[in-house]
Amino acid sequence: MEAKARRLWSELRRWRRAGYKLVDRAERERRLQLCAVCPHYAARGNLGLGQCQLCGCTRAKLWLASARCPHPEGARWEAST
Numbered sequence: 271m272e273a274k275a276r277r278l279w280s281e282l283r284r285w286r287r288a289g290y291k292l293v294d295r296a297e298r299e300r301r302l303q304l305c306a307v308c309p310h311y312a313a314r315g316n317l318g319l320g321q322c323q324l325c326g327c328t329r330a331k332l333w334l335a336s337a338r339c340p341h342p343e344g345a346r347w348e349a350s351t
């Protein structure tokens with residue numbers, strides 16, 4: 271839990287540095303489709319909010335322009351800042 275809180279804090283700091291930018295609905299949907307076919311994605315995780323099992327984030331992360339997929343074999347989607 272502590273590690274998850276640290277990752278969340280780090281993600282929020284990166285988002286603040288990027289000026290709190292969000293992606294548009296089309297980019298968010300594109301990211302979600304990539305997550306949906308990823309073996310690390312748990313749609314029912316985080317109390318049904320969706321969960322990347324690598325970083326622990328909910329689907330809300332997909333809105334953050336500064337966010338990046340943490341897949342170890344290469345990001346499935348990149349930051350849009």
Ligand code: SF4
Nearest residue numbers: 305308311322339346
């Ligand atoms: S590793 Fe990337 S594509 Fe897979 S669930 Fe996490 S954020 Fe989504």
